[in-house]
Amino acid sequence: MLVMERVRDIQRACRDIKALGDTIGFVPTMGAFHEGHLSLIRAAREECDKVVVSIFVNPTQFGPAEDFQSYPRDLENDKKAAENEGVDLIFAPTSREMYPLGFCTEVEVKGDITSRLCGASREGHFKGVTTVVNKLMNIVGPDIAYFGMKDAQQALVIKRMVKDLNMPVNVRTMPVVREEDGLAMSSRNINLSDREREQALNIYKALKTAERMAREGAGSAGPIRSAAMDILSQGKDVTVEYVEIADPDTLDPISEISGEALMLVAARVGETRLIDNIVLEREENRAR
């Protein structure tokens, strides 16, 4: 496994792979690997000849009051884990390498898809994500790129960008990976105190309650959201940012669940912002 910091080096290595006719599976990450990242790497390993992983805590997707400084970083461990999973190339650039002096281009997906949910509270976040993912895709030139569904809105925004800009890459999304008790894996989980970790579980409990209510026939979003809010508010250190039930393809809010719906939650537990989601489906739809 090779680790590269320079754009020109990884670009050349990726060009060489493609010249041999091999396919590239690409997993863009911000590092501090957990099983969620490894599931993406394993999917890439299975589907593609070569696996390229980027590790870059992208400053432009963090707001000034957000946790860029305290975002977990563990490059040495990430390298070992990547090596174990059979990764071929790691791209771990510095900020200066990605955003050299004079850098002044941004890629922005406009409209409801980026302005609502996480976009409402994290101004400029998705613009930072789409700009860096666009750059990374241009640098690596992957056949398939892999993203986790914990960041459901991010995955949709990236799919939109890829489609709108005719980017020659397939985007695969992989399911949320959870701890044994159900908490969605996130690099930020290690910033939770024991007490916060316990309360963070209410996010999963709220989602599971919503899932059960929908399965048992509850069609209106209102009561399902209220039940979820009740569970979330039991955690003293939990501040809910949003609880929404939305169309899984457009993220338009849904008031009556007929087909599949996505329930999305963002909450701050202490200082740590967590997001999670689950698919809601009524029993009668599942039978069809």
Ligand code: PAF
């Ligand atoms: O999901 C992430 O880890 C990041 O938002 C991504 C896609 C690597 C862009 O920095």
